[in-house]
Amino acid sequence: MSESSDAGDPTWSFATLAAHAGEGLEPGEWQPTSTPIYNATGFAMPSFDALDEVFAGTRPGFYYTRDGNPTVRAFEVAVAALEGAPLAGAFSSGMAAIHAAILAAGLQPGDTILATRDCYGLTRVLLTTHFAELGIRTAFVDMTDLPAVERGLADRPGALYLETISNPLVKVFDLPALVRMARAAGARTLVDNTFASPYLLRPLEHGADLVVHSATKYLGGHGDVTGGTVAAGDAATGRRLHHLAKLLGAVLGPNEAWLCHRGLKTLPLRMARQCENALEVARWLEAHPAIARVYYPGLRSHPQHVLAKRLLGAHYGAIVAFDLRDACREAVRAFMDVLRLIVPAPTLGDLRTLTLYPAQASHRGLTPEQRGEVGIGDGLIRLSIGIEEPADLVADLDQALSGGG
Numbered sequence: 001m002s003e004s005s006d007a008g009d010p011t012w013s014f015a016t017l018a019a020h021a022g023e024g025l026e027p028g029e030w031q032p033t034s035t036p037i038y039n040a041t042g043f044a045m046p047s048f049d050a051l052d053e054v055f056a057g058t059r060p061g062f063y064y065t066r067d068g069n070p071t072v073r074a075f076e077v078a079v080a081a082l083e084g085a086p087l088a089g090a091f092s093s094g095m096a097a098i099h100a101a102i103l104a105a106g107l108q109p110g111d112t113i114l115a116t117r118d119c120y121g122l123t124r125v126l127l128t129t130h131f132a133e134l135g136i137r138t139a140f141v142d143m144t145d146l147p148a149v150e151r152g153l154a155d156r157p158g159a160l161y162l163e164t165i166s167n168p169l170v171k172v173f174d175l176p177a178l179v180r181m182a183r184a185a186g187a188r189t190l191v192d193n194t195f196a197s198p199y200l201l202r203p204l205e206h207g208a209d210l211v212v213h214s215a216t217k218y219l220g221g222h223g224d225v226t227g228g229t230v231a232a233g234d235a236a237t238g239r240r241l242h243h244l245a246k247l248l249g250a251v252l253g254p255n256e257a258w259l260c261h262r263g264l265k266t267l268p269l270r271m272a273r274q275c276e277n278a279l280e281v282a283r284w285l286e287a288h289p290a291i292a293r294v295y296y297p298g299l300r301s302h303p304q305h306v307l308a309k310r311l312l313g314a315h316y317g318a319i320v321a322f323d324l325r326d327a328c329r330e331a332v333r334a335f336m337d338v339l340r341l342i343v344p345a346p347t348l349g350d351l352r353t354l355t356l357y358p359a360q361a362s363h364r365g366l367t368p369e370q371r372g373e374v375g376i377g378d379g380l381i382r383l384s385i386g387i388e389e390p391a392d393l394v395a396d397l398d399q400a401l402s403g404g405g
């Protein structure tokens with residue numbers, strides 16, 4: 001678990017922090033330009049007493065990679081800096097990060113979570129199976145409906161759980177209002193910031209308590225690594241997270257941490273380009289006769305467009321979803337199987353544009369009724385827009401929507 005106080009000058013802008021944070025922490029005068037990959041299980045102690053001091057937390061140092069590693073620390077410091085957190089921790093996947101964040105929030109058997117109805121499918125499964133079996137019950141609510149949230153908070157949940165931009169319908173929630181409401185009801189706020197990334201939104205600035213990422217997505221950014229992060233809004237929660245990471249053992253390995261950190265350095269460049277491409281593709285799709293509806297917060301037609309503009313600024317994320325007019329699995333298959341450039345792959349946040357059918361992949365764990373309740377129809381397709389030339393993306397979509405050939 002690493003502190004943002006090592007991250008560089010706090011007056012630096014986001015892009016400068018992304019490029020520099022976490023580097024320069026190596027011992028010695030000659031700093032490598034990139035923190036090396038420490039493929040070591042453990043670290044030999046300089047003296048018998050030194051190990052005692054490191055265990056006691058009175059002296060910095062590493063002794064066992066599950067409990068801390070210089071390559072992992074470099075990435076954690078960078079994440080803490082970009083999320084504006086005192087402490088951040090790296091985990092082996094986004095799911096491991098969500099698991100740890102819920103435990104770090106201090107929830108206990110008998111407690112409840114008030115969660116967004118619109119969330120990653122496996123998050124919902126985690127909440128309704130694993131945590132339910134541990135005695136932590138989850139109630140789901142549409143978080144665009146603030147009076148409904150208020151009613152849910154009347155039951156005194158221990159935590160409010162939401163995504164900044166939802167998966168897959170890219171709903172945008174009024175985070176400042178939700179945090180205020182949660183605080184007033186004594187609940188902590190946990191935010192999955194994967195879709196927005198800290199480039200668009202830093203939930204801790206709005207008072208959230210814990211911020212989760214699937215680093216597999218935009219933080220890593222290149223489709224070559226699986227990882228997760230949790231940024232804690234206060235040092236005590238950060239320390240609890242550290243302790244949990246050690247116990248759960250689902251920590252990020254040094255090779256993965258290095259890839260994530262390398263990716264993070266270009267986050268602002270990638271996100272800016274991907275968001276601009278997404279807006280262009282969304283506008284094009286909106287005018288296409290084969291499309292019934294486009295979901296993208298940058299479009300005026302999006303129900304939370306004004307909120308998104310206020311909360312996210314000039315960019316609106318790089319996920320675009322759309323409903324085929326011919327809303328059936330066969331039409332989706334016909335579209336996906338003739339794509340030439342866009343990659344049909346069940347992930348997102350890559351440099352390359354990817355597509356996924358939520359009913360088949362990300363939200364497969366939901367019953368058809370649950371999908372219907374959330375608004376995930378049989379013709380819904382999700383695009384994760386990459387850094388390519390937008391004209392090439394549009395050309396591929398055009399030919400696929402016309403049946404290929």
Ligand SMILES: Cc1ncc(COP(=O)(O)O)c(C=O)c1O
Nearest residue numbers: 093094095120167194214216227
């Ligand atoms: C919003 C969101 N959160 C968490 C996860 C889980 O991340 P991971 O696959 O790294 O475990 C995903 C995966 O797609 C996701 O979309």
